[in-house]
Amino acid sequence: MKIRLEHNWREFENGLSGRDAKIRYFVKSNSNLAVLALMARLDSGFDIVSGGELERVIRAGGKPDNTIFSGVAKTENEIAHALKSKIFSLNLESPAELKRIHAVAKELDVPAPVSVRVNPDVDAKTHPHISTGLREAKFGVPFEVALELYRFASQQRHLAVKGIAVHIGSQMTSLDPIISALSQVIDFVKQLNRDGINIQHLDVGGGLGVRYKDENPPTIREYCRSILDLLEKRGCNLSISIEPGRAISAHSGVLISRVEYLKATEAKRFAVVDAAMNDLLRPVLFDAWMEIVPVKQKATIEEMLSDVVGPICETGDFLGKDRLLAVESGDLIAVLGAGAYGAVMSSNYNTRPKPAEVLVDSNHFDAIRTRETFDQMVNLEVIPEQIRI
Ligand SMILES: *Cc1c(COP(=O)(O)O)cnc(C)c1O
Numbered sequence: 001m002k003i004r005l006e007h008n009w010r011e012f013e014n015g016l017s018g019r020d021a022k023i024r025y026f027v028k029s030n031s032n033l034a035v036l037a038l039m040a041r042l043d044s045g046f047d048i049v050s051g052g053e054l055e056r057v058i059r060a061g062g063k064p065d066n067t068i069f070s071g072v073a074k075t076e077n078e079i080a081h082a083l084k085s086k087i088f089s090l091n092l093e094s095p096a097e098l099k100r101i102h103a104v105a106k107e108l109d110v111p112a113p114v115s116v117r118v119n120p121d122v123d124a125k126t127h128p129h130i131s132t133g134l135r136e137a138k139f140g141v142p143f144e145v146a147l148e149l150y151r152f153a154s155q156q157r158h159l160a161v162k163g164i165a166v167h168i169g170s171q172m173t174s175l176d177p178i179i180s181a182l183s184q185v186i187d188f189v190k191q192l193n194r195d196g197i198n199i200q201h202l203d204v205g206g207g208l209g210v211r212y213k214d215e216n217p218p219t220i221r222e223y224c225r226s227i228l229d230l231l232e233k234r235g236c237n238l239s240i241s242i243e244p245g246r247a248i249s250a251h252s253g254v255l256i257s258r259v260e261y262l263k264a265t266e267a268k269r270f271a272v273v274d275a276a277m278n279d280l281l282r283p284v285l286f287d288a289w290m291e292i293v294p295v296k297q298k299a300t301i302e303e304m305l306s307d308v309v310g311p312i313c314e315t316g317d318f319l320g321k322d323r324l325l326a327v328e329s330g331d332l333i334a335v336l337g338a339g340a341y342g343a344v345m346s347s348n349y350n351t352r353p354k355p356a357e358v359l360v361d362s363n364h365f366d367a368i369r370t371r372e373t374f375d376q377m378v379n380l381e382v383i384p385e386q387i388r389i
Pocket of ligand 1: 026047155243247340
């Protein structure tokens, strides 16, 4: 098998070998059932943020008892669903959430496995929308609050303290913030031990960045090595889990689109393509630069500086700006690095069907999401009797 997803996952496996460590693929970056099934076959764990993602993991053959439930807003139903499925841990992010988990666990009369996600107040040095470890972020709780939560949880029959979690952001290209956050967490675990609260598991988060343009993130091996080195140096022998999303999925996928028109105005040249911000939101949402290349290089046409734009009626609808591209109408282009936070963020805006998804294994390929039809797009909509013509 020659699938990039598998290769990337194995880089983590190799990087962590010799340590009691679990890779828990972060489902939100690419949650196609086939992608999850591939991970499940590798015996990967999962990390999820909704009841829907839990259903996906189960449907794909993943194990709930190797799955962590993260996120700031778990509903009662989601908590109950997770507990009944025997989730590995509910990573909680507020005192109110602990209270709710406790109530649901009592009702079901099962002990809820819980970990507290701490917020170490560390700047991940990434885009503000995906930076999660600063005090003003909605994520996690400060160490003082975590201490209170552990004290409470350790005394309840219906709560089982499982571990501690930290995740300070996504698309991180430097190790320093991660190491600084983990260092603080290790200190805190020692403080908890002195308090008689014994933590067995450390969830080191995800967030390792990838290279889209000229970023220089550590490799997966370097990233794993520096985490393991830190744990060793600090005498921390907890079992760990690591929750990569993007580092596994981003460069496992490309978005293919066709050039419909070339359009020149006095100010600019545009390549108008048939993909749009509803298919790939990262460029406009995060101001993200993603590489765009022609699928076939043509030496016969001249490279021209172009904005690559889609059919949606918004000026924000672009995939790339000021790109040197040698393309003509009818050509295919590929947007690289689109495997993470691409399809999962797509919508039907402008009543555009979502694109098909294809899994490529060397020279074999399978459709893993078929093209959406008009009926599928409007199926849930209802015209009430009194306004029907
Ligand atoms: C999104 C998320 C991740 C994965 O982030 P990537 O940048 O895709 O690796 C890990 N942990 C938590 C809590 C997250 O919300």
